[in-house]
Amino acid sequence: xxxxxxxxxxxxxxxxxxxxxxxxxxxxxxxFEVSTRFRPVPAESGLGGIRLVEEAVDPPYVKDYDATxxxxxxRWLRRWNWDTSxxxxxxxxxxxxxxxxxxxxxxxxxxxxxxxRDDLAVLWDLRVHPDHRGAGLGRSIFDAAVDWARRYGCVExxxxxxxxxxxxxxxxxxxxxxxxxxxLHAYPECPDEAQLIWRLSL
Ligand SMILES: CC(C)(COP(=O)(O)OP(=O)(O)OC[C@H]1O[C@@H](n2cnc3c(N)ncnc32)[C@H](O)[C@@H]1OP(=O)(O)O)[C@@H](O)C(=O)NCCC(=O)NCCS
Numbered sequence: 001x002x003x004x005x006x007x008x009x010x011x012x013x014x015x016x017x018x019x020x021x022x023x024x025x026x027x028x029x030x031x032f033e034v035s036t037r038f039r040p041v042p043a044e045s046g047l048g049g050i051r052l053v054e055e056a057v058d059p060p061y062v063k064d065y066d067a068t069x070x071x072x073x074x075r076w077l078r079r080w081n082w083d084t085s086x087x088x089x090x091x092x093x094x095x096x097x098x099x100x101x102x103x104x105x106x107x108x109x110x111x112x113x114x115x116x117r118d119d120l121a122v123l124w125d126l127r128v129h130p131d132h133r134g135a136g137l138g139r140s141i142f143d144a145a146v147d148w149a150r151r152y153g154c155v156e157x158x159x160x161x162x163x164x165x166x167x168x169x170x171x172x173x174x175x176x177x178x179x180x181x182x183x184l185h186a187y188p189e190c191p192d193e194a195q196l197i198w199r200l201s202l
Contacts, residue, residue, distance in 0.1 A: 026073035031064035121149035
């Protein structure tokens with residue numbers, strides 16, 4: 001689908017695979033270190049709203065979405081009772097080694113994140129192998145995800161992340177996404193995390 005010519009050091013190709021490859025997709029670790037976080041604080045003046053202030057996390061810890069019960073690509077299809085026939089899986093390979101990828105959702109009436117819209121795609125998952133982060137691969141996968149969504153007539157890409165994922169927030173901001181919502185208390189199992197919703201017009 002796309003060559004990795006703009007990557008700094010790697011020769012990576014990005015291909016589309018069937019969703020049945022989710023187990024293999026999950027071999028790429030999604031875990032990252034939380035050494036700083038954004039803290040939502042009420043704005044002090046004007047009409048109110050919320051500001052995100054970056055603060056140190058001491059001691060740092062490792063966040064692994066796949067380790068959370070019920071989460072992780074290997075479990076998604078078993079857990080979901082959704083129509084995922086229109087979803088997409090993008091896989092990045094360096095040679096025969098899987099080094100990253102993305103999962104995209106569209107046209108699933110029961111998925112609230114999709115807002116009942118057929119012209120919206122959700123970037124459900126994005127991951128780059130820790131050995132390959134910071135070299136432009138995430139950007140290439142994100143570009144391939146945008147191409148994928150446009151190909152199916154989507155006019156907007158929606159992405160969920162959390163205020164403890166500063167690298168992902170900086171990454172999405174760098175890709176031109178705008179922060180459209182900060183939702184406090186979104187995760188009963190992680191009460192100290194806020195949900196952040198990013199959007200990109202396509
Ligand atoms: C977020 C993630 C996909 C980014 O991939 P990546 O390959 O490291 O990112 P890239 O090297 O392509 O960076 C693209 C841009 O984002 C910025 N960026 C990426 N990581 C960043 C970080 N930790 N801090 C600040 N900026 C960062 C880069 O500066 C770069 O900007 P540039 O265009 O000026 O060079 C990767 O860090 C990852 O897999 N994280 C763990 C999984 C995860 O959190 N996924 C998202 C779930 S919502």
